[in-house]
Amino acid sequence: MRSQVRWKLCWENELQLSDHIELAEFFRRTYGPTGAFNAKPFQGSRSWAGARPEFRAIAYDSSGVAAHMGLLRRFIKIDGSDLLVAELGLYAIRPDLEGLGLSSSFRVVLPVLQELGVPFGFGTVRPALHNLVARFGRGGLVIVKSGIRVRSTLQEALLDKPPTRIDDAFVLVVPVGRPISDWPEGEMIDRNGPEL
Template sequence: RWENELQLADHIELSDFFRKTYGPTGAFNAKPFEGHRSWAGARPEIRAIGYDDRGVAIHIGALRRFIKVGEVDLLVAELGLYGVRPDLEGLGISHSIRVMYPVLRDLGVPFGFGTVRSALQKHITRLLGRQGLAT
């Protein structure tokens, strides 16, 4: 969903999701989502949000940015705010974030990049690298 399509109720639900998802990794990681804020740092431009009968199940956001590669400014999609509800971890739901690939193509970015905490590095590498979608 485009960021401007979200209503206050959506932000409240997402901020609760992020506090519960990021909280176990440290109170500092959950702090940005206090006060019904559903982003940390820059707001995403577009979000992929998966729901089930208990609410938000998975989320990833994207924001177009320019990064400097040598002397060239290159348009990329910064991927972030990745999370899977704790009760769904290990069930393969993370594969659903692949719905973002056609969206990134439509945004006209040559690639996406993201940073994750070291505990998630192997997970993300397996998820994307196995399909030849990322390195």
């Protein structure tokens, strides 16, 4: 599968309007089947849902966008301790390519994480994606942690909702510049911003 896709690794400001339009359509088609609400943020040419990524890994094949992962450096708090991470999110694989091994080719972001000098990559996945998370954890590249609550701000301040939400999610940790033993133990992670 990896030989059939080509990866574009780019900073957010390198994307053209046509890239955003193509990505927005890709996310609507990919996230839409999981619920109309999941596709809602990607209206028009908007190619991000919460926080906007600073870097993207985009896979293309003969049918267009095949897969995507966004990256954003930020400080999170784990039980009050600050930690610099590269948050990984906006993860998607086109439905016709799921189960064909494309997810393992996301290793293309490792050199970028190393170049950025972050100690860890960090991401969250909702429990419904347990099987996907289990596959990531098998190779040892990603450490999967459960039993951790993650607080995020909402993308917009709404009058009828609290400004933050708390999720019970699987936490994915990628040791980059430090060993996994340096990851702080804790039961609550504060994103201090919207999820990627």
